[in-house]
Amino acid sequence: MGAMALSDSPGAPETCVVEMRGVSKRFGEKLAVDTLDLEIPAGSCFGLLGSNGAGKTTALRMIYGVTRPTSGSIHVFGSDVQRDPRGIRARLGVTLQDNVLIEPLNTEENLRVFGRYHLLDESRLSQRIDRCLDLLELRSHARLPVSNLSGGFRRRVAIAMSLMNDPELLILDEPTTGLDPALRLSLWSLVRELQAQGKTVLITTHYMEEAQRLCDRVAIMSGGHKICEDSPRQLIESRLAREVVEIDCPPDREIELLGDYPGLLQRLRSGGRLLVYVDDARPLLQWIRQRDDLEGRSLVVRPSNLEDVFLDATGTALEASP
Ligand SMILES: Nc1ncnc2c1ncn2[C@@H]1O[C@H](COP(=O)(O)OP(=O)(O)OP(=O)(O)O)[C@@H](O)[C@H]1O
Ligand SMILES: [Mg+2]
Structure with missing residues (x-):
């Protein structure tokens, strides 16, 4: 989709809010992002996943316009990021991985400074401060210096700041790292609420359940590359069998346990843990029980999920056996 079409019909479901074409970023010898193409549809919640150092934050920083790509083009809302950053x-709105807070000021003052940066007038400013304090449940901490807040509350302040201008696109880099379970849940509902208002959310997370x-x-990115992209459900269905049998099994016992099982098995290994993917786990369980009394081994059967896709896509060896 061309950039011109984007600005002609803002908000239409088929439009892309972010469009990256062949974007690379080099830091000296290091290619942090390698010819990345991304199209983020308006109104969607899009997750950028990948191991530590995969290039996620670098990609977000380029979309936000604080890091300049070495090559390629980035359009946001149909405009070239380099031409119209302001x-x-x-x-x-953006919450990057490291919170950027003004330490001597309290929560409310931090929000105020950020609102002024966005040139909000006084009545709008008060209205947005109220709204953002409520959204992130920060009311009781409004008058405390941010330097005295716990890690989770500092994260909340940073997210509240990113919402001050009521953004159409919200970029959140690992927003829920360090948040307690209750706030994680309320952040999820906040994201859904923003989507219901037609806003777009771009998020990174290491929590696959959250992404799913x-x-x-x-x-999913690895070494600066995009390895795969789809809806979580499609990725799971297209890459892996439906069920997983997870079992403690050192590599040298694997043959003994699985032997020549008469069915196609996809296998992943994570340390001493063997993951076997199969459409129906029952015959496999019977097979395993005939060979091993499972004494002292933990065995779990569960549906395949996005974490399995992540392990597969980011390079844990996947073997198929007849
Ligand atoms: N300013 C910089 N100078 C040099 N190298 C950098 C710089 N910023 C990032 N890198 C390198 O680029 C690569 C990608 O880093 P990036 O922060 O984008 O990864 P990430 O996917 O966000 O990882 P994490 O999950 O740990 O946050 C890493 O190897 C990192 O060391
Ligand atoms: Mg990062």
Whole structure:
């Protein structure tokens, strides 16, 4: 989809809010992002996943316009990020991995400074401060200096700041790292609420359950590359069998346990844990029980999930056996 079409019909479901074409970023010898293409549909929640150092934060920083790509093009709301950074930033909110807070000021003052940066007038400013304090459940901490807040509350302040300008696109880099379970849940409902208002959310997370629940689409990155992209459900269905048998099994016992099982098995190994993917786990369980009394081994049967896709896609060896 061309950039011109984007600005002609803002908000239409088929439009892309972010469009990256062949984007690379080199830091000296290190290619942090390697010819990345991304299209993020308006109104979606899009997850960027990948191991530590995969290039997620670098990609987000380029979309936000604080890191300049070495090559390739990035359009946000149909405009070139390099040409109109200020215009684009007025319409997006970002919480990067490291919170950027003004330490001597309290929570409310931090929000106020950020609102002024966005040139909100006084009545709008008070209205947005109220709204953002409520959204992140920060009311009781409004008058405390941010330097005295716990890690989770500092994270909440950073997220509240990113919402001050009521952004059309919200970029959240690992927003729920360090948040307690209650706030994680309320952040998920906040994301859904924003989506219901037609806003777009771009999120990174290391929690695959979170990505599976929250994201319409995810892209998995490794070494700066995008390895795969689809809805979580499609990724799971297209890459792996339906069920997983997870069992403690050192590599040298694997043959003994599985032997020449008469069915196709996809296998992954994570340390001493063997994961076997199969459409119906029952015959496999019978097979295993005939060979091993399972004494002292933990065995779990569960549906395949996005974490399995992640392990598979990011390089844990996957073997298929006849
Ligand atoms: N300013 C910089 N100078 C040099 N190298 C950098 C810089 N920023 C990032 N890198 C390198 O680029 C690669 C990608 O880093 P990036 O922060 O984008 O990864 P990430 O996917 O966000 O990882 P994490 O999950 O740990 O946050 C890493 O190898 C990192 O060391
Ligand atoms: Mg990062």
